[in-house]
Amino acid sequence: MTYSKNLLRADFTASLVVFLVAVPLCVGIAVASGVPAELGLVTGIVGGLVTGFLPGSSIQVSGPAAGLTVLVYEAVQTYGVSALGVLVLLAGLLQLLMGALRLGRWFRAISVSVVQGMLAGIGLVLIAGQLYSLADAKAPGSGPEKILGLGGLVLDTVGDSAALTAFAVGAGTIAVLLLWPKWSAGARVLPAPLAAVLLATAATAVFDLPIARVEVKGLLDAVQPPGLGDFGNLASIGMLSTVLAFTLIASAESLFSAAAVDRLHDGPRTDYDKELMAQGAGNTVCGVLGALPMTAVIVRSSANVAAGAKTKVSRVLHGVWLLVFAAAIPGVLGMIPLSALAGILVHAGWKLIPLRELGPMWRQHRAEAVVLAVTALAIVLTNMFEGVLLGLLMAVVKTAWETSHIHVETEDPGEDLPLRVTVLGNATFLRLPKLQDQLDALPAGRRVELRLEKLRHMDHACGLALSTWEEQHNKMADQTAERSRTAEPAAAEREGEDLLT
Template identity: 70%
Template sequence: MTPALEPSTLRADFSASLVVFLVALPLCVGIAVASGVPAEVGLVTGIVGGIVVGALPGSTFQVSGPAAGLTVLVFEAVQAHGTGALGAIVLASGLAQLLLGVLRMGRWFRAISVAVVQGMLAGIGLVLVLGQLYTLTDATAPGSGPAKITGLPGLVADTLASPQALSATALGAGTIAVLVLWKRLPGRVPAAVPAPLAAVALATGATAAFGLPVDTVGVQGLLDSVNLPGVSDLAALGDIAMLGTVLAFTLIASAESLFSAAAVDRMHDGPRTRFDKELMAQGTGNTVCGLLGALPMTAVIVRSAANVRAGARTRAARVLHGVWLLLFAAFLPAALGLIPVAALAGVLVHAGCKLVPGRELVSLWREHRGEAVVLGVTAVAVVATNLFEGVLLGLLMAVIKTAWETSHIHTDVEECHGRVRVRLTGNATFLRLPRILDTLEALPQDRPVDLDLSGLRHLDHACRTALTNWAARHAGAGTEPVRTHEPADSAS
């Protein structure tokens, strides 16, 4: 009997699949509602992530589905282009991921600055929290990040004046409290029942028991939620704004999945992730989700960690979790209509807060201040503008920081026999040019100068031009021409 078919392995995978299903169910529904699409659309993505991606090679224990990290971008795309165009965008993103996997680009995603990725997730977390604070009170959130912030005082005033808003806020706050305190409860129940499921179940029970007048999840049926992209939706992919959204979906979903794979690999001693194959698996899943008009998917660290900790041994665990989602969506769709929207908002507020690396930022500021600045600028830019522009600014900051740190230059000045000897060592780039010229222009104008550049590892065109001009000015002041010792390698 093969190891995968041993009774102990089957029991372990079956048990783990139930745990992952219970973790995934409220998250799939909550992310869909927060993204501005029907709840069943999130379940469709979870089903595809389990049954399709779960059966493909790449990672053994990583679980895929709709991710909180893409909620903001999906909501913006739905608002800008409509629900019909969402499938076309996800389809194009999936095909792009497949192409990247075929080109063996998976490993290059690990070269993205960690500070930029953390800043991106922190910005997403902040926007998610700000938006869900409105949903927490059964209110509609403004469109932009700054508008969400400036609208908070009005939200508080409106909530205090509305019994329905107060009831919804109490449910949402109670949901968050359960999520925070669940693992601290005594006994075996916290370990056996996932916190998101417990929090949403308790909120749903309280709503039914007390007849609270709050908004609940709208239900339209699994088949009715499938929205195949039409010809006009696919033709709209030629629009620049749509292509920008496709690029953002592709890069962020791929990076988040592969970073998650690296984190999951550190949790177990089983087979390591094959990054290019995992990227192709994610691309296949997103292609199928696009054809069905569903949400984009990524590998999700919360569900993946639950899978590992529950004792999964093979891919069967994540495939079975997709089967349980399918059975629930097919036979118990009415149960979704009992869930209060404020409870799902509480789950996403908690998830958004976990995306903000508070403790890590403090230690990063102490040890690598430049990385902390990149992280902070990226997060603020995501909140102030949008996800795509914020990430681009973060990448630009990371490149500038790296260029600055690598362009170290050291200047030694000494006088010998009436001549001034200046020796430059390190990397002479335009970023350090002001410092170099300040040193040279402070030299005595009435003495000959020996400029030794042989210790430079790199001399770019801007520095070479500036040094040549300075030498000409120095010679024009009536002193001997500057004697220059060239570096072994310089940029022309």
């Protein structure tokens, strides 16, 4: 495709729209993650200028994602901001390795219910944490503590005028996010997130509201490349599991986003392995700079498509505008109220919960709905990594259960011959109790000939159980027949004695 002025005009316009959407999200995600606001912009810049240049998906946009906020916050609280670069760097290198090994396509095999459950769990924890930020309060550490503390938060907020003011600004931000898209003229001029932040910032400045604002360090001061000492904690299982969680979740979210974006446009389809390597390259650079991890994000990507982007030039230019903004006017960030950013993230967390899909899923695929709910609940009650592992385990067990269809057919060739018992289907340990019940229902005094050649699959547990059952059943049948043969002469002798008497 020859690049023309018309394509440049479309990509230029789209890049400005994506830039305006990205600014409040980058800053809000950084603040919610417990790192300087500028680091969110750094990740957005790398997503445009590094990942944006690389092949994979031509339209989707990368940057810091709300889906990783909870995990990043936990990592920062546990290991410190200085260790974040190490975690992101290693996650990026793992993504590069997986892309080189052509493992990108395998992420499409991850159960959709697990991914939706993961996003729902993240959304719930994100909302619970940001409700505290709406009132300029410090959130508890764990998910259960955040939820249990909401009652106390309400009481504290009602009795504190400054907290009520912050909450009003945050609630107003959420209201603008919901109502702004309904005003078509305004939505064409400004994206809803930017409009909401601008209005909240203006109200805070005009009325000089006594609420917390974003702390500004400056772009160069915020960037903290990891030192050699930061690699020392890699010997701990906790840090390695965090790297693995970053890698898997960022990769899955990026590739699922790519699949969604491919449905929004008619351009070239995503090469999943190349896209995974592009994400890996971006995260490697983010790690070197000590910034937040990146993923491809559906909000900015869909905005890019809706704004008419035609090529990767739009996402590269959005990175340029972020760089210009962060370098030229960083002081603007210091005017933004934290409660406004919390409102944006409460809205983002709510959108992560697949409410519309839950009803149809429960009616049509109840087991999938259970996997989704358990994954989300496990993330809220434990942590991201353990919750996702539990969800994956449940999905595997559910699939094994659904594919382990098995039944028994019997054929009686004659009273003096063994029953022919044919087992069909997939014999796994999950269906062993049902299979055992069917076999135990066969006549106890009749030998059987167990036929297994029509089984499509049989695991070791079932094979051992079936051979043992056949041996024991036939042994008992032989014993029953032997007792029957012994009893017949004795019965005849007693009958003769009765006749004589």
